Amino acid sequence: MPLYNCLKEYRAKRGLNQQELGKLVGASRQTISLIERGDYSPSVTLALKIADICEARVEDIFQYKEEGK
Amino acid sequence: MKEPNLEIRAEKRKVLIKFLIIILSVGVASGSLSVILHINNKELESAFKLCKDWYQEYGWHLSTSFSAALVVSSIYTVFRGNSMCLNLEEEDEFGYEKLERKLNTYNACLTACMIAGITFFLTTFTGSRIGIDELGVKESILCFVLFSTSIFICAFAQRKLVELKKQINPDKKGDALSFHFQKEWLESCDELEKMRLYQAAYKVYAVTPILYLILIVVLHMVSFYFEVGILPFFIIGILWITQTVIQVREMNRLTGSIK
Numbered sequence: 001m002p003l004y005n006c007l008k009e010y011r012a013k014r015g016l017n018q019q020e021l022g023k024l025v026g027a028s029r030q031t032i033s034l035i036e037r038g039d040y041s042p043s044v045t046l047a048l049k050i051a052d053i054c055e056a057r058v059e060d061i062f063q064y065k066e067e068g069k
Numbered sequence: 070m071k072e073p074n075l076e077i078r079a080e081k082r083k084v085l086i087k088f089l090i091i092i093l094s095v096g097v098a099s100g101s102l103s104v105i106l107h108i109n110n111k112e113l114e115s116a117f118k119l120c121k122d123w124y125q126e127y128g129w130h131l132s133t134s135f136s137a138a139l140v141v142s143s144i145y146t147v148f149r150g151n152s153m154c155l156n157l158e159e160e161d162e163f164g165y166e167k168l169e170r171k172l173n174t175y176n177a178c179l180t181a182c183m184i185a186g187i188t189f190f191l192t193t194f195t196g197s198r199i200g201i202d203e204l205g206v207k208e209s210i211l212c213f214v215l216f217s218t219s220i221f222i223c224a225f226a227q228r229k230l231v232e233l234k235k236q237i238n239p240d241k242k243g244d245a246l247s248f249h250f251q252k253e254w255l256e257s258c259d260e261l262e263k264m265r266l267y268q269a270a271y272k273v274y275a276v277t278p279i280l281y282l283i284l285i286v287v288l289h290m291v292s293f294y295f296e297v298g299i300l301p302f303f304i305i306g307i308l309w310i311t312q313t314v315i316q317v318r319e320m321n322r323l324t325g326s327i328k
Contacts, residue, residue, distance in 0.1 A: 018162075019239075027259040028238055030169070033162045034261065043260050 003041040004063045007032075010054040025049040103290055110294055117295055124192070129212050132189040136212075136219035139182050143219075143226035146175040150233045157237070165237055176230050183223045190216045274316055281309045 011021050011032075018032040025032075027046060034040035035050075042050065042062075051058040106113060124131075150172055157164050193212065224246065231245040243253035258266065288301050 022259075023240065028240060028262060030165060030238070031259050031261040033165070040261055046260060 004038060004065055005035065005061055007050065007054075007061055008036045010056055010061055011036075014054060016053075021050070021053065024053050099286060099290065103293070106290060106294055113294060128189070128193040129208055132186075132193045133212050133215050135182075135186050135189050136215040139179075139186050139219040140215075140222050142182060143179060143223045146179060147226045147229045150175060150230055154233050154236055168237060169234065172230050172234050176227055179223055179227055179230070183220065186216065186219055186223075274312065277312060278309065281305050 011018070014021075016024070018036075019029045022029045022032045025046060026049065027042075031040065031042075035042055047058050047062055051061055054061060153168050153171060157168055190212070194209075228245040231243070231250075235241045240257055240259075241254065242257040243250045247253070255263065255266065285302065285305055288297055288305075291297060
């Protein structure tokens with residue numbers, strides 16, 4: 001699923017590494033890494049938790065773009 | 070409105086034709102194999118007898134060698150895994166994934182070796198040939214001691230590999246030697262890890278019936294020429310039914326209670 005994100009920038013703004021962010025949202029470091037690379041689309045619950053920690057809206061962090069658009 | 074129905078019908082026809090072709094091909098292949106077995110019956114029977122006699126004679130050598138190899142490979146995988154963990158850089162994302170894949174592979178190899186070791190040991194001392202009387206007491210004790218030692222060392226090596234995985238994933242819980250390990254490990258997995266586990270489990274569920282079917286067909290063909298008994302058929306049947314029943318029960322239990 002083509003879900004683009006700028007999670008890495010938001011994470012850097014908060015001064016968190018992947019491990020720390022993962023602990024705060026209940027995900028592993030590998031999951032955060034895969035999300036940032038665009039290789040995994042998080043569930044709604046996880047996306048909301050991430051947005052909450054990053055103090056941003058979900059739409060600001062994650063964008064859905066269909067192929068070709 | 071009719072067009073989509075025609076398309077669906079055409080697709081169903083294609084699938085049916087493909088299915089019939091596969092069934093016919095398997096039937097022809099099995100028939101051909103039966104003919105080959107029948108033609109070469111005597112040679113195959115003597116070859117089978119030779120293999121059986123050789124295994125009865127030297128099976129315990131295989132068992133002890135395998136046990137020794139299992140001990141060595143267990144120790145090697147632990148040292149190798151440990152060294153890879155120590156050399157891992159904190160910011161190396163791909164390094165973490167590579168290490169986790171390696172640890173999974175080592176774990177799987179040790180499990181496969183342990184199963185093979187158990188198989189070799191039990192077939193060395195089957196009820197149809199009383200191993201101790203034929204082998205001699207010293208050889209039997211050596212075989213047993215090596216086997217037990219290899220199983221213990223392998224179990225502790227797998228525990229150590231799990232501990233290494235917990236080092237790179239501190240949120241993981243569970244002791245590999247505990248009876249509740251699978252449950253605790255699953256509970257400590259996040260959504261992505263659970264999804265991977267479920268997908269891997271589904272793959273096993275999808276592949277094993279094909280394996281059972283092939284085994285049953287091959288055993289049936291072989292039974293015309295060699296004595297295999299009825300027990301293998303019952304064992305495969307029980308395994309197949311148990312797997313299916315557990316899967317259906319779990320699906321029914323989870324329906325309407327999504328966690």
